[in-house]
Amino acid sequence: MQFFKVKTVEETFAMIEENISAIKDTEERPLEEALHYITAACVTAKENVPGFDRSTVDGYAVKAKDTYGSSDSMPGFLTVVGEVRMGESAGIHLGQGEAVYVPTGGMIPPGSDSVIMIEHCEDHEGLLNTYKSVAPGENIIRAGEDIREGEVVLPEGTILRPQELGAIASLGISHVTVYHKLKVGYLSSGDEIVPYQTEKLLEGQIRDINYLTIASLAKQWNVEVIYGGIVKDDFQEFQQKAQNLYDQVDCLILSGGSSVGAKDYTTDVIGSLGSPGVFVHGISIKPGKPTILAMANGKPVIGLPGHPASAMIIFMLFGEKILRKLKGEKIDKKPDRIFARITKNIPSAPGRSDYIRVRLFEKEGEWWADPIIGKSGLITTLVKSDGIVEIRSEKEGISQGDYVPVIATR
Amino acid sequence: MQFFKVKTVEETFAMIEENISAIKDTEERPLEEALHYITAACVTAKENVPGFDRSTVDGYAVKAKDTYGSSDSMPGFLTVVGEVRMGESAGIHLGQGEAVYVPTGGMIPPGSDSVIMIEHCEDHEGLLNTYKSVAPGENIIRAGEDIREGEVVLPEGTILRPQELGAIASLGISHVTVYHKLKVGYLSSGDEIVPYQTEKLLEGQIRDINYLTIASLAKQWNVEVIYGGIVKDDFQEFQQKAQNLYDQVDCLILSGGSSVGAKDYTTDVIGSLGSPGVFVHGISIKPGKPTILAMANGKPVIGLPGHPASAMIIFMLFGEKILRKLKGEKIDKKPDRIFARITKNIPSAPGRSDYIRVRLFEKEGEWWADPIIGKSGLITTLVKSDGIVEIRSEKEGISQGDYVPVIATR
Incomplete structure (x- = not known):
């Protein structure tokens, strides 16, 4: 048996950064079906946006200097020579x-350089009284002011939010090259685990609720999940089912069996899937210590702890990071932590990162985080929580009123 | 023609609160297909979770008082009388x-009241040396400690996050009563608007990118979108297509045509769909002033402004609120605002709410928000932004270093 030194959270993130890279498969998708996919090539503008100088208001296009000195008491006078219709060329030269x-x-229209709003003028049968002066460029968006022809609008590795889809569409591009949707396999193990649909439990049995929580998190991140079912604590069966699922997916998740108990086959099964194998076995974190991370022939394998709250927290922290790297996501600016003030003193062992479930409430323009006390086996602590406070390993706890980072779970 | 007084953002939210209520249709869904749906009835526990007293560690079940006084230098001694197997009844009485x-x-096993971790004892062929004392209840989750039989686990109106699905599954419930998935119709109007797939624009034409951004936001909120296409500025055609789409959906979105321009038929079309009709026409907000909100025979109708950034901001603010109410969502605790410090002074007209696109960055445990300057017609300002700072109407601007609420858009 191999022994592993428990890693800190920071070391674990660094090892994920180092070990995981984007999948290779890419595809072309229509924009309407590309939400939350990741660009696999940069998107370059092949035209100006907008394509022509546009008015940002209802009004009259003018030469700005013709309005100088106009005021309510001393209006200017211009001759109305026509009307631009929506969707048509301006025609007239002003x-x-x-x-x-x-x-x-x-x-x-060509010849004009600004627009005076209808609120600031009056059209008397072709004679326009202007009550305000406008500056050159006022109330106009210039051709190319939004996007210039040839500009890189989105780099490779960008997640496509609604606004990115809009920006691509504005360029007359209707398909985009993206990394394909990740496929993740989920396999439960343990003699005590039964399908969550089981209505009546026998003594000692536990429903497989972690499959639901973990698969739902993955779906939230635009990842497809294949359920491999539940295996008994039998090495042969476990290895075979894990191998079978591994072959179909980009990343394999094994749940349960990661405690150092008598029936712990998880490490051996992971070892059998490919090299280099396990790179994290045990993390100095509470909850979630018995976590295993591995790479088997280029595919990540995640061994999650069995406790429901532990499994979710570990997967939200490290699973998300692994899947984002694997998806090809490079622009990592999401404000996935908010800062809140803690309502109570919380001790913590230095060298270990603690994750405390909290209720959030707003008071005088600040978020406050109120700890929910409960064991990591309790799913209801997560149901009651709005977020998870992170006490980083270098801290010896936090004091009432301190600002702390919170991972929002609502 | 009817005249409306422009409403403040706060008045608009209050009117949404007052006017919109949950749809009536509900359905039973399997848990695996219920992520982000809203419960339409409370969920009650019909059994204890867990169903039996469980160990939270690998170790030995004992009577706590038998370990009192144990230490490394003075171990206690107990007789190992058996082993509990996973998924099986404990059998033995201790x-x-x-x-x-x-x-x-x-x-x-019955008779025991705590578990001593294997790290704190040693089994010498049936004689257990204990090196630590445990307290009654230590390392045990009691039957019903997570959820008690008869307890209301989730009230009606709860959004089903991964953890809520897990909690329901832990009760042996595999289906849940939820409000049906919202259906929203989207209809664009304007002589200048062409499908976003149009490769070459004629002069004066604009691609319908708002459909993509708005539909993508709705999809993020678990809402189905039916696209009604683009209508020309013709009352007859506009009315007919709007009516047709309205009949198929729970909420109708009309885009463009909400400026007080010559060809503005939106208000009349909305008026024709049912009573009481328009309740907000114009909001004191920047960007997004020309927004229309209406109720037509129990279905909300939203008239969005035409500028891309304005349309998105309005829909993120008021559209989301309307859809959440319509969906039946009652538990509204999501920390959808984070607090950040602004990097620059920004003036604002009192009585008007301003929404400023910003880049977010972390510095010394705080978020800072750096404004992106750009007209509301520019989609790229939203592409570059991580969030939107809210300057509420009672403020006369904000000063460098002030804490401000930010709506995260990543």
Whole structure:
């Protein structure tokens, strides 16, 4: 048997960073089906956005200098020479002393350099009284002001939020090259585990609720989950089912069996799947210490602890990081921690990271985090919580009123 | 023509609160397909969770008082009388001076009241040396400690996160009563608007990118979107298509045409769909002023402004609130605002709420928000942003270093 030194949370993140890289498979997807996928190539603008100078208001296109000095008491006078219709070319060229009506979003006629809002002028049968002066460029979006032709709009590795999809669509691009959707396999093990649909339990049996929580988290992250079922504590069967599932997926999750108990085959099964094998066995974290992370021939394998709250917290921390790296996500700016003030003193062992479930409430423009006390086996502590406070390993606990990072779970 | 007084953001939220209520249709869904649905009835426990006293560690079930006084230098001695196997009844009744091996999650034998971890004892061929004392209840989760039989585990109106699904599954319940998935219709209007897939634009034309951004936001919120296409500025056609789409959905979104321009038929079309009709026409907000909210025979209708960034911000603020109410969501504790410190002074007109796109960065345990300057017509300002700072209407701007609420968009 091999012995592993327990890793800190920081070391674990560093090892994930070092060991996991993006999958190779990419595909072209229509924008309507690309939400939350990751770009596998940069997106470059092949035209200006907008393609023409546009008005941002309903008003009259003018030469700005023709309005200088206009005021309520001393209006300026311009001649209305036409109207721009939405979706059509402006047509008319604007001369000195002239004005053309333009609706919001309409094209600015050549010769004009600004738009005066209808609120600031009056059209008296073709004679426009202007009550305000406008500056050159006022109420106009210039061609290319949003995106310039040739500009890299999105680098490779960008997650496609609604606004990124909008930006791509504005360029006349209707398909995008993305990394394919991750497939993750989930296999439960343990003689005591029965399908969660089991209505009546025999004594000592436990429903496989971790499958539901972990698979639901993965779905939230746009990952497909294949359920491998439940294996008994039998090495042969465990190895075979794990191998079978491993072959179909980009990442394998094994649940239960990661305690150093008599029937712990997880490490051996992981070892059998490929090299280099286990790189983290045990993390200095509470809850979730008996966590295993491995790489088997380029595919990550995650051995989760069995306690429901431990499994969720470990998967939210390290599982998400692994899956984001595997997906090809490079732009990692998501504010996935908020800062809140803790309502109580909480001691913590230095060298160990603690994750405390909390209720959040707002008071005078700040978030406060109120700890929920409960063992890591209790799923209801997570149901009652709005977030998880992180006490990093270098801290010897936190004091009432301290600012602490919180992972929001709502 | 009817005139409306522009509403503040706070008044608008209050009117949404007052006017919108949950849809009526509910359904039974299997837990695996219920993520992010809303409970339409409370969920009550019909059994204890866990169903039996369980060990939270690998160790030996004992009577706590038999370990009192044990230490490394002065071990206690107990007789090992058996082993509990995972998934099986404990069998043995534990007598004084006795110990039974129990793996993590295993059932505690009757007669014992605590578990001593294997790290703190040694089994010498049936004679157990204990090096530490344990307290009654230590390393045990009691039957019903997580959930008690008869307890209301989830009230009606709860959004089903992964942990809620886990909690329901732990009760032996495999289906849940939820409000049905919302169906929203989206109809674009404007002579200048063409499908976003259009490769080459004619002069003055604009691609319908708001459909993509708004539909993607709705999908993120577990809402189905039906696209009604694009109508020209023609009342007859607009009314007919809006009516047709309205009949199929729970909520109708109309995009474009909400400026007070010459071709603005949106208000009339909304009026034709049912009573009481428009309750907000214009909001004192920047960007997004020309927003229309209405109720037509119990279904909300949202008229969005045409500028891409305005449309997204309005939909993230008011659209989300409307859809959450309509979905039946009652537990509204999501920390959807984070607090950050602003890097610059920003003036704002009192009485108007401003929403400023920002980049977020972490510095010394706090979030800082750095404003992105750009017109509301520019989709790229949202691409570059990590969040949106809210300057509420009672403020006359914010000063460098102030704490401000931020809506995260990553």
